Amino acid sequence: MATNFKFIPVIDISPLLAKCNDPKMAEDPGVSEVVRQLDQACREAGFFYVKGHGIPDSIIKEVKSVAHKFFELPYEEKLKIKMTAATGFRGYQRIGENITKGVPDMHEAIDCYREVKEGMYGELGKPMEGRNQWPSNPPNYTELMEEYISLCTDLSRKIMRGIALALGGSPDEFEGDRAGDAFWVMRIIGYPGAPTSNGHGPRNDIGCGAHTDYGLLTLVNQDDEITALQVRNLSGEWISAPPIPGTFVCNIGDMLKIYSNGLYDSTLHQVINNAPKYRVCVAYFYETNFDTAVEPLEICKQRTGGAKKFGRAVYGEHLVSKVLTNFN
């Protein structure tokens, strides 16, 4: 459960990555220290920064740079990859098209999802069926994003091995039927800057209203220099997650809250870009298998008094219910 945290901790995960595929990883002192820090961060804030993650800085920067270039294009250009129900909700959405708690968000975005082939998950998967729509410029866009997604998927799987140990489970708790065939979501998001020339100071428009993420673990790659992401602590204060170059901001999603039987919570967060500059964020969401039924892990149930605090949820149903109500 979230506490009255005042800042979000930074964790150097390199010792975990070094031993991640070692069957004896749990006995390694370096791994144990990372696991202790992950456990503390997940209990106290549901948010943490990771450094020492091994993803090259050059690709982290390049995905943001191509995102800026895309959002600078004329509106008609962006509409060439417009998101609709017919595209499986993949593609470009204009500013105000995404709605959070009934209020249009001041952001535009390209939504991407792992490919869902026709009939793959029966009726459940139908709304998400389709392939991603990528801009045709720059020409290396698709290749770049696919490479980035594969790096994020690999990193997330490794962080989840650490989180599995932190919950008192075996490292592969989130593999196999649970998340061995992990679904993923990527949102390339642009938040316009706040005009400051009207004499009334910044507008304080909500870039993205308060929400929780849907799956297991989110990796946020945000523009340097602009502080806009805010995380809610127990007493309702909004704690900023300023950019720390070379890190990802990580947070827990709704499925991990259920698996952990509430030991970890999916913390509310929002985005307000008060800076005059346009802000880009590339958010990668590591999820469970699309059609898996999620329920509290036995070990977490035991550690929280023996009763299940949440019923079962099917990740794909949760995602589809959000996607079908998220847009104007």
Ligand SMILES: N=C(N)NCCCC[C@H](N)C(=O)O
């Ligand atoms: N896949 C994720 N997490 N997307 C985050 C978007 C959150 C805003 C959305 N309108 C909502 O209300 O959920």
Ligand SMILES: O=C(O)CCC(=O)C(=O)O
């Ligand atoms: O822009 C950000 O920093 C975070 C975006 C976010 O929370 C989301 O897309 O789920």
Ligand SMILES: [Fe+2]
């Ligand atoms: Fe989020």
